[in-house]
Amino acid sequence: MTKPESSFPGFIGNLLASAPLGAVVIDLNGLLIWANALAMTFLGDSIEIGGIMLASKDWPHFRDLVLAQKPFYYLLGEQGFMFSPMTSELSQDQDWLLLWMIPxxxxxxxxxxxxxxxxxxxxxxxxxxxxxxMAHEMNNPLASISMDCQLAGMSLKKLKKQIPDEHSASEPLRETVDKVDKEIHKIIQSTAKAAHLCQEILAYSKPNQMILRPYQVNRMVKQILNQLKQQSIFHQMTLCLEPLKTSSMILCDPLKIEQILYNLLKNAHEATQGKGTVWIREQVEPPFVLLEVEDNGPGIPAEILDKIFSPFLTTKPRTGNGLGLSISQQIIREHGGSFSVYNKPDSGACFQIRLPQAAPLKDSL
Amino acid sequence: MNSMLAEPMDSKIAKTYRLLMVDDDSTIRDNLKEYLLNYHQADYQLEVEEASTADAAIELLKEHPYDLIITDINLPDQDGFYILQEAAHIQPGIKRALITAYDLDSYIEMAKTEKVYNIIVKTAPFNFPEFSAVVDNLLLPEQAFGLEKYLDNPSLFKQIEIHSSHGIMAAQAELQQFFESHQVPEIDALAVVMVEAITNAVYHSAKLPDGSLRYEKGEVIEALTSEETVSITYGRDDEKLGVSICDKGGTMTADEILFWLERNISGKSLMDTHGRGIYLIHRLTDRVIINLAKNKRTEFILLHYLEGTPHENKPLYINETA
Incomplete structure (x- = not known):
């Protein structure tokens, strides 16, 4: 790599050296190849020519800003600077970039x-x-796989019928056929799950496709409890319901809200290692109904609490059916409600979902 | 050009229908063909031919007669709607359907413009019995009527007749009871669907001699004549509950249905004061099959799966008999 000063015709080098603006030359790995005296005072004592200009975790972002070829602001320590990439002739065909640097x-x-x-x-x-x-593209092959398996299952049924009733080999043959059938059905189920996940991704990116209708809260909770009962992982948890005497009606897309509540319960399960207590509480805060899902786990770590609804935040590999708190928040907002969380003073997290109240069904019909 | 073999002299020889299957995915074509030839049960025989591109399909359409064409929407050279358009020109009267892995909402406008009334969805798992029913209905639309066709060994079967507008809420209450006894969680949604479908049927049932509707929606109807009563059948099999709501007016058309569906899906209906019924019925029910016999009957078949049917990606099934 040729040193940039040697590429500058004499007078340009002098210009850069004595300009009232900082000038730095960096390569695409973040090495500071050259800087004029003013830039060196801006950069401070810790940075040297030939060394790296920024901490390696900050470099990729800085590089993206530079490559966008537009002036940008950047904070170095406490001091802010405007960096202006100098494009064109000087740096063409070189591996370095010249930036103006102005406090x-x-x-x-x-x-x-x-x-x-x-x-x-x-x-x-x-x-x-x-x-x-990708989710769109996935649907076709998933349907193909499923169809193949389903037809294989149908063939196995036919095969089983062809096994003679009384023959020493018949019973083991039937058992083998059953075994294969079982495995095939597992493939069909897994494929259905994958297809469902694709549907979720597609539903997230579609503009508002929800139908809001009046729905009773305790009906929804009952439905979720049925689901939980069927899953052994929840058997060691303690569930405390605090419903209202007369359950309120919310205006919502019930499937979506049910899924959100279910996901919160799964989170509570994970937070308490499957053995904790979860409270589900219903309250009225006109014009909203407030649903709270509270656990007695360790609560949410302080450093991610304010980022917890941001998309693509993962603190662990994603398990389960949902696409996370970000989507849940989006859905609740589209309902005209709000979704928030706070850590309880005694340990644990409390998620709050507020949804608009609805008039009872009979009245509106 | 779309007729099949001449009427057989020996009545034991079954009629043969010719089907053209178009999809660039050979697995799908093979699987559907295998299913139709080995598992589809019907009184007729099927011959299935295939094509993997629009051009190939159109060449085949020009050379050979087909009774039914089923095509994927996304093909490498042209889209499925184009093929169906050409098919209608080359073989007028040919029955047409689309099959797609994408959702109906994206295609509802094209379906309305191109008058495609059957869109089959590729789901995982794929519903083969439903596929059988739709092929049957496409080939023989007059046989699409009746709830029995859609329930497998029904374990319950009841009928209600509505003779006046007072009967609407009574029928709705009876159906509500039926759903409640099966602990259907979406009971409130189904309540909305039933009221819409029953009300529609009752107010479309009574016609004036010129074909227009005799009563305005909401008007009290003291008595419907025997040619105007609305019949409701409901029942269940192992996997689903079914309701059929049938009026004798037969004034609904497939184009009208697509008009309202498209209007609501696209959002144009935002400020409309009415016209959401068909859309709501379609959105809130697992499966809707609409059977139309002009000036004779309109039937809405509503199916609700007791567990596990995906609620997204719904098909479109409208059968129109002349």
């Missing part, structure tokens, strides 16, 4: 974060789009 008194931390968020959101949007397309 900016007008810059605030919020602005920098906003800019950072913008880039992150663009990336997430692209990722989201890819996921949607």
């Amino acid at each position: 900016s008194a007008a810059m605030t931390i919020d602005f920098v974060e906003m800019q950072t968020d913008l880039i992150r959101h663009r990336k997430l949007a692209n990722l989201g789009q890819m996921m949607t397309e």
